[in-house]
Amino acid sequence: MDEDFAANHCCDDMETCLSAGPEAALFEHDSGLILLNAGRTEQDGEEGNLLITVQFCPFCGTELQTDEDIDAALEAVD
Numbered sequence: 001m002d003e004d005f006a007a008n009h010c011c012d013d014m015e016t017c018l019s020a021g022p023e024a025a026l027f028e029h030d031s032g033l034i035l036l037n038a039g040r041t042e043q044d045g046e047e048g049n050l051l052i053t054v055q056f057c058p059f060c061g062t063e064l065q066t067d068e069d070i071d072a073a074l075e076a077v078d
Helices: 012-018 067-077
Strands: 026-028 034-043 046-053
Touching: 012 026
Parallel strands: none
Antiparallel strands: 026 034, 034 046
């Protein structure tokens, strides 16, 4: 994952989205992953957010994170 991404977003639209904070539909997690909040889900009687990793910018198409970046960040969270 590009360490400078947080300071230098790929495009103005992505910067606007990520500046909205963790309650927005598209946000940067503490792990550095860019996630899409796809809605609420219930599993085993508990509710939570359904989060999906975003590999490419939905606005300009720039690769934001590789499969390896995502795997490494997920391993660090566990």
